Amino acid sequence: MKHRKSFTGPELKKELKRCFIYSVLLIIFCSNICLAEAVGTEDSDENLKASNGGFFDRIIAYIKGLLGLEEKVQSSEAETAGMQQSAGTEETVLKIATPNVIKSESMMGDYYMGIFSHLSNPPLMKMDSEGHLVGQLAESYDVSENNTCWTFYIKDDLYWSDGEKVTPEDVEFSIRYYGEKSPSAGWINETLESSSVSGDNNSVTFKFNKPYTRINLEFATYMIMPKHIWGSIEKPLEYTSKGPYVGCGPYYLKLVDLNAGKLVYEKNPYWKGKSPEPKTVEIHFYSSVDVATLALENGEADTYYKYASSYPYTGIEQLEKTGNFDFIEKTDIGLIFLAPNLKKAPLTDKEFREALAYAINYEELVNLETLGYGRVPNRGFVPPTMENFKETEKLEYNPEKAREILEKAGYSDSNGNGILEGKDRKDIKLKILIRPDYARTGELLEEYLEQVGLDSELRSVDADTWYTLKDNYEYDLTVTRTTPWGMLMHASWGSGYFDSRRTGQGVMHNLDDPEFLQLCDDILATTDPEELEGYSSELQDYYAENLPGIPLYWNKVVTPYNRQFEGWYTDPLKGIYNIETFLNIHKV
Amino acid sequence: MRRCEAGEAFENNTLKTLSGTMREAVKKTFRYAASFLLIVTLNFAIPRLMPGDPVKNLIGEDVYVSEAAMEQLRAEMGLNRPLYEQFTAYIGDLLRFDLGYSYHLHSPVAEVLRDRIAWTLLFVGVSVLLGAVLGTLLGAYAGWKPETKANRLICCGFIALSCTPPYFLALLCLDFFAFELGLFPFKGYYDVPTPGSVIHHMFLPVTVMALFSASRNFLIMRGSVIQEKGHLYAIYARAKGLYDISILFRHVIKNASLPIITLLALDFGFLFSGALFTEIIFSLNGMGTLIYDAIIGKDYPVLQGSFLVIALAVLLANMLADLLYAVADPRVRRPTS
Numbered sequence: 064m065k066h067r068k069s070f071t072g073p074e075l076k077k078e079l080k081r082c083f084i085y086s087v088l089l090i091i092f093c094s095n096i097c098l099a100e101a102v103g104t105e106d107s108d109e110n111l112k113a114s115n116g117g118f119f120d121r122i123i124a125y126i127k128g129l130l131g132l133e134e135k136v137q138s139s140e141a142e143t144a145g146m147q148q149s150a151g152t153e154e155t156v157l158k159i160a161t162p163n164v165i166k167s168e169s170m171m172g173d174y175y176m177g178i179f180s181h182l183s184n185p186p187l188m189k190m191d192s193e194g195h196l197v198g199q200l201a202e203s204y205d206v207s208e209n210n211t212c213w214t215f216y217i218k219d220d221l222y223w224s225d226g227e228k229v230t231p232e233d234v235e236f237s238i239r240y241y242g243e244k245s246p247s248a249g250w251i252n253e254t255l256e257s258s259s260v261s262g263d264n265n266s267v268t269f270k271f272n273k274p275y276t277r278i279n280l281e282f283a284t285y286m287i288m289p290k291h292i293w294g295s296i297e298k299p300l301e302y303t304s305k306g307p308y309v310g311c312g313p314y315y316l317k318l319v320d321l322n323a324g325k326l327v328y329e330k331n332p333y334w335k336g337k338s339p340e341p342k343t344v345e346i347h348f349y350s351s352v353d354v355a356t357l358a359l360e361n362g363e364a365d366t367y368y369k370y371a372s373s374y375p376y377t378g379i380e381q382l383e384k385t386g387n388f389d390f391i392e393k394t395d396i397g398l399i400f401l402a403p404n405l406k407k408a409p410l411t412d413k414e415f416r417e418a419l420a421y422a423i424n425y426e427e428l429v430n431l432e433t434l435g436y437g438r439v440p441n442r443g444f445v446p447p448t449m450e451n452f453k454e455t456e457k458l459e460y461n462p463e464k465a466r467e468i469l470e471k472a473g474y475s476d477s478n479g480n481g482i483l484e485g486k487d488r489k490d491i492k493l494k495i496l497i498r499p500d501y502a503r504t505g506e507l508l509e510e511y512l513e514q515v516g517l518d519s520e521l522r523s524v525d526a527d528t529w530y531t532l533k534d535n536y537e538y539d540l541t542v543t544r545t546t547p548w549g550m551l552m553h554a555s556w557g558s559g560y561f562d563s564r565r566t567g568q569g570v571m572h573n574l575d576d577p578e579f580l581q582l583c584d585d586i587l588a589t590t591d592p593e594e595l596e597g598y599s600s601e602l603q604d605y606y607a608e609n610l611p612g613i614p615l616y617w618n619k620v621v622t623p624y625n626r627q628f629e630g631w632y633t634d635p636l637k638g639i640y641n642i643e644t645f646l647n648i649h650k651v
Numbered sequence: 652m653r654r655c656e657a658g659e660a661f662e663n664n665t666l667k668t669l670s671g672t673m674r675e676a677v678k679k680t681f682r683y684a685a686s687f688l689l690i691v692t693l694n695f696a697i698p699r700l701m702p703g704d705p706v707k708n709l710i711g712e713d714v715y716v717s718e719a720a721m722e723q724l725r726a727e728m729g730l731n732r733p734l735y736e737q738f739t740a741y742i743g744d745l746l747r748f749d750l751g752y753s754y755h756l757h758s759p760v761a762e763v764l765r766d767r768i769a770w771t772l773l774f775v776g777v778s779v780l781l782g783a784v785l786g787t788l789l790g791a792y793a794g795w796k797p798e799t800k801a802n803r804l805i806c807c808g809f810i811a812l813s814c815t816p817p818y819f820l821a822l823l824c825l826d827f828f829a830f831e832l833g834l835f836p837f838k839g840y841y842d843v844p845t846p847g848s849v850i851h852h853m854f855l856p857v858t859v860m861a862l863f864s865a866s867r868n869f870l871i872m873r874g875s876v877i878q879e880k881g882h883l884y885a886i887y888a889r890a891k892g893l894y895d896i897s898i899l900f901r902h903v904i905k906n907a908s909l910p911i912i913t914l915l916a917l918d919f920g921f922l923f924s925g926a927l928f929t930e931i932i933f934s935l936n937g938m939g940t941l942i943y944d945a946i947i948g949k950d951y952p953v954l955q956g957s958f959l960v961i962a963l964a965v966l967l968a969n970m971l972a973d974l975l976y977a978v979a980d981p982r983v984r985r986p987t988s
Contacts, residue, residue: 164934166944172757247710249720301757322770324839324934349838350931350940353822357830358837527703527949566718568707 160364183310222333224315443603751952782864794876838934919968
């Protein structure tokens, strides 16, 4: 039984008193908000927009005020009105959001810090937008006829951020330093016979104990370090510092703050080249791609960069809606491909691989995996953005043809169970090895194979198990990707992934066809551009004919950028993160 | 004569009690020492049982390094030695308080841990404490008066919170408070290393973690209080004329808090292992991401060091829990006959 609450005299008084106090507090709160807004409108036109918003907006603005975030409120409003915080001031700050997290304050030891530090310590060479290798710190270079002697002529107007001049000794020191101290550059130590510098023409010469034709490419990856600083550091990989680090690029690395999640680059006061507009470049790293995209949408950064990867395709539409971003779309020189085990039947059979190539629905893969930001690849493997690309036949989805090729090649279903039998008269069951990144692609492949009468078993494993099983050739098919550097390594055009003489975590090393190996050796023996073009054409024809790897899709690298900035420059190796971008970028 | 006999009996009882306590203490010390040895062995074995090669991992995916260079690197890292030699070296290093050198972070493990633990303690420690206080008090009150509307509502809220994965909860909070309202930053412990900036950056992750921790404590405490308040001593206390608040906070809460002590001891390990998903969402450089990266990178020294610290923390917390149990519950103090 419920009792109705009735107020007696003193209780009524008490309730009225309470109501009065609440009303007064509410009035004070509301008037505070209105006053704060009124003061804000006097201070800034930007705030006019905020005050025109709803009451809820006012409350938020007020809370922000209480928290001492007024400046941020203003900048946040400015962001929504065109992100003028980074573009509309004298001292422009360019902010880059990245999911490539720096884990150690070691410039030479941390992989991503090394990549970002190409801004402060540029390598000798660089790649232009067409994929040609051109000088960066080097004005030009010569190579001897036998390809053992490489001479680099260093630009004369380069200075370190501490005022010292960049000398050929610095270059010689850096290359030797990498060879001696960095395990991944051990090849330098093994092959570099001698080196010398010449003050007269500001050059440095490297003599190798065997012909080495890809030095110009290799030297596009090693930073040049100041000898007068690093010469006394015995273990550079172990050297950690929060900065500043002396650099010779248009910027030097001023601060590494892992707890704040940022790298700060400041203008090099001794830079003699074209003066960059942003005073500061900040790299903000986020552990989660989702959060990085939210930060970008919120105007916390002006662009997004992830080495060898695109901005998440799923986030593009959302970012477009903000109206603050434009996008650069470039076909990646890396790609996703299906790697058959070339050391195991039936994948050793060229006809079988040919049938496989017809069994795959490339259009569907492009739509599902890249949301349309990709295209059906050619049989020649190499994407069109790569130097010396050759137009080969486009891959086609034709399950009937696949079945026909298989039957012609002797794979038939004699027992009528719907599964084709191999030449040993046993049902074919292909083991598809999949890393978590390509789980959906694996499932689709399973369906495609079933359609042409091939049974398969999907085995999803973590990256380390994948490396182990792949190196032991315990698979029939696997899906993997190439990175831009991977496409360029060894004899270039993706050859490093197949050559059986190589090792490495990401490479298949399962092709020992003498024709292919000879082609690789021929490429590795020349620096002549015409010869290289011819060999690259032969190599792409070889891929198209033999299908050692079946490309699944060529995807685009989509890079969003703040519309307030223009002058972005991309190259196939590093995307937008190159010195040209930082020198050319300017406010609209 | 009788007095003399009584005195002897008392002395005998005291001696028995003392020897019983000593026996218990020796037993416990032996148990903890054995656990520690087992932990040290597992710390060494588990990372090495994982698939993958630390040397290949260190070199990277697209880099070609000759077999000779790989072997040289393996030798430098001491990974070419037989396992028993690696184990004895590891034990030797431990005895010298040397936790080794990180392959990937290029620093002594002890230094890396010191930096990360400090921040993790700040982030997870505050969350666990807040969660414990909030969860215990609200849970006790909700258990004492479970039928009120407010308590039912709070209970529903905490059940919902405890069912929400921390990753999702963190992302939701970030989306609402940082993205939509712009009240808090997206990442890091600070922008500039000042207390104000640290508090501003830590507010959201600490709140998320504290809420998550509080939800668990709340549900356990609530259940425990509901059980305890039906016991005779609580009814007797009420019959004596004690106020509700006195019965709850002077008598019931003491007995009801035993499961919370166990939970806090478990949380102590969590305190040092970090909160991986929350650290990922808020881009915090803590123990969670350190261990995760070490697993991915096969950084054995970091894994061994981190696991050791966590194991020691859990052992210590269990010892503390044993002591607290004895304080909270006199039955635990009595030696088993």
